[in-house]
Amino acid sequence: MRLSRFLLPVLKETPAEAQIVSHRLMLRAGMIRQEAAGIYAWLPLGFRVLKKIEQIVREEMDRAGGVEMLMPTLQLADLWRESGRYDAYGPEMLRLKDRHERELLYGPTNEEMITEIFRAYVKSYKSLPLNLYHMQWKFRDEQRPRFGVMRGREFLMKDAYSFDVDEAAAKRTYQRMFVAYLRIYSRMGLRAIPMRAETGPIGGDLSHELIVLAETGESVVFCDKRVLDLPIPDADVDYQGDLTPIIDQWTSVYAATEDVHDAARYEAEVAEGDRTETRGIEVGQLFFFGDKYSAPMKATITGPDGVDRPAQMGSYGVGVSRLLGAIIEASHDEAGIVWPEAVAPFGVGIINLRQGDAECDAACETAYAALAKAGRDPLYDDTDERGGGKFAKMDLIGLPWQLIIGPKGLKDGVVELKHRGSGERETLPLGEALTKLGPGRP
Ligand SMILES: Nc1ncnc2c1ncn2[C@@H]1O[C@H](COP(=O)(O)OP(=O)(O)OP(=O)(O)O)[C@@H](O)[C@H]1O
Numbered sequence: 225m226r227l228s229r230f231l232l233p234v235l236k237e238t239p240a241e242a243q244i245v246s247h248r249l250m251l252r253a254g255m256i257r258q259e260a261a262g263i264y265a266w267l268p269l270g271f272r273v274l275k276k277i278e279q280i281v282r283e284e285m286d287r288a289g290g291v292e293m294l295m296p297t298l299q300l301a302d303l304w305r306e307s308g309r310y311d312a313y314g315p316e317m318l319r320l321k322d323r324h325e326r327e328l329l330y331g332p333t334n335e336e337m338i339t340e341i342f343r344a345y346v347k348s349y350k351s352l353p354l355n356l357y358h359m360q361w362k363f364r365d366e367q368r369p370r371f372g373v374m375r376g377r378e379f380l381m382k383d384a385y386s387f388d389v390d391e392a393a394a395k396r397t398y399q400r401m402f403v404a405y406l407r408i409y410s411r412m413g414l415r416a417i418p419m420r421a422e423t424g425p426i427g428g429d430l431s432h433e434l435i436v437l438a439e440t441g442e443s444v445v446f447c448d449k450r451v452l453d454l455p456i457p458d459a460d461v462d463y464q465g466d467l468t469p470i471i472d473q474w475t476s477v478y479a480a481t482e483d484v485h486d487a488a489r490y491e492a493e494v495a496e497g498d499r500t501e502t503r504g505i506e507v508g509q510l511f512f513f514g515d516k517y518s519a520p521m522k523a524t525i526t527g528p529d530g531v532d533r534p535a536q537m538g539s540y541g542v543g544v545s546r547l548l549g550a551i552i553e554a555s556h557d558e559a560g561i562v563w564p565e566a567v568a569p570f571g572v573g574i575i576n577l578r579q580g581d582a583e584c585d586a587a588c589e590t591a592y593a594a595l596a597k598a599g600r601d602p603l604y605d606d607t608d609e610r611g612g613g614k615f616a617k618m619d620l621i622g623l624p625w626q627l628i629i630g631p632k633g634l635k636d637g638v639v640e641l642k643h644r645g646s647g648e649r650e651t652l653p654l655g656e657a658l659t660k661l662g663p664g665r666p
């Protein structure tokens with residue numbers, strides 16, 4: 225991408241309305257634009273990161289046996305009356321009417337709709353387990369939308385819904401999602417800890433929230449700091465096998481949200497020096513809720529014994545749009561965002577220090593073509609802004625690598641390569657820099 229043909233409206237001033245660093249940086253880096261309270265347009269740079277995050281979630285869901293689909297944002301109120309949640313949900317639900325006076329709502333979550341789809345098609349235990357997911361915009365009319373995409377009113381969620389023949393099978397599905405979630409966040413460069421949690425309006429009796437520790441988080445949490453060092457399962461983890469050892473390892477170390485915190489257990493189990501009472505950002509949640517929806521909505525299946533029973537269900541959410549904020553909270557410095565490679569909007573930024581100089585332009589074009597060909601997704605700053613401005617902008621948007629090409633260096637046959645994360649710089653011939661950045665590079 226050539227910057228001159230892109231839309232990157234960076235702000236020099238710190239926006240006054242933004243209280244936390246991720247919100248400030250997302251506005252300053254021209255990633256989002258507020259259209260109404262808690263409702264954002266995703267500008268091209270933000271959109272690229274959103275898509276990267278979505279793709280990681282998709283890959284790990286598929287690996288763990290998820291099947292992707294897409295449900296609509298608008299739902300019929302009558303569907304929610306079947307589960308009894310239409311009246312129970314309260315003012316967070318956006319309710320509307322169509323021209324025929326039919327009552328609709330903008331979905332805050334999809335348990336009812338997926339249960340309706342399931343009961344229409346699936347009748348036998350032979351079709352189970354089934355784990356359906358989608359990535360779809362949700363609307364919750366939050367009382368206090370704030371912190372940018374962290375607490376929006378319209379936000380993107382990955383939500384998965386599982387169906388099993390009995391509770392034991394449903395718990396195995398829960399375990400698969402637990403492991404998938406460990407991998408999802410870790411691939412984004414985040415340390416998200418599964419913590420025992422309250423189930424809230426989704427319901428059920430078994431739940432974990434995935435929490436990224438951060439001072440700016442809205443959840444109060446208690447954990448044993450040893451949980452921070454537990455190993456993340458590899459990509460070749462056997463989802464067909466017994467995952468209990470992994471789950472046991474993670475759940476035997478104390479980690480709980482405030483709502484379910486057990487002070488006596490905490491003090492008994494956690495050595496004083498390991499006690500960590502802090503705040504965190506909820507980036508996902510796992511729920512097992514059995515027949516809470518399948519029983520009232522009559523989503524029954526015939527078991528191997530020929531007897532009909534309600535399917536055992538769980539649901540599993542990832543806050544896809546909130547994750548941009550969480551990642552920035554965890555990875556930034558005074559100059560701006562420091563994207564982990566896996567979610568960076570572009571792989572390399574090319575800075576031309578003298579646009580219009582034949583030699584500089586030619587070297588930049590060579591680099592741009594080579595890096596594009598190598599799949600490194602370069603962003604070429606081909607504008608005529610001065611060097612200082614270009615440097616500040618590149619640091620602000622946080623691409624992992626910067627390739628700096630100027631007339632002085634080229635006279636000596638060299639360019640500069642800067643690693644955004646470590647700040648390390650290296651001067652070397654262009655060809656070598658391109659080899660370094662080549663396809664083999666992480
Ligand atoms: N208003 C929001 N803005 C952005 N992301 C959200 C919002 N509400 C929920 N999410 C994300 O969606 C995920 C799944 O939704 P869930 O129903 O568990 O949310 P929740 O528990 O109500 O969230 P919270 O406690 O933060 O309000 C959450 O873990 C969170 O990451």
Ligand SMILES: [Mg+2]
Nearest residue numbers: 433506508509
């Ligand atoms: Mg939650």
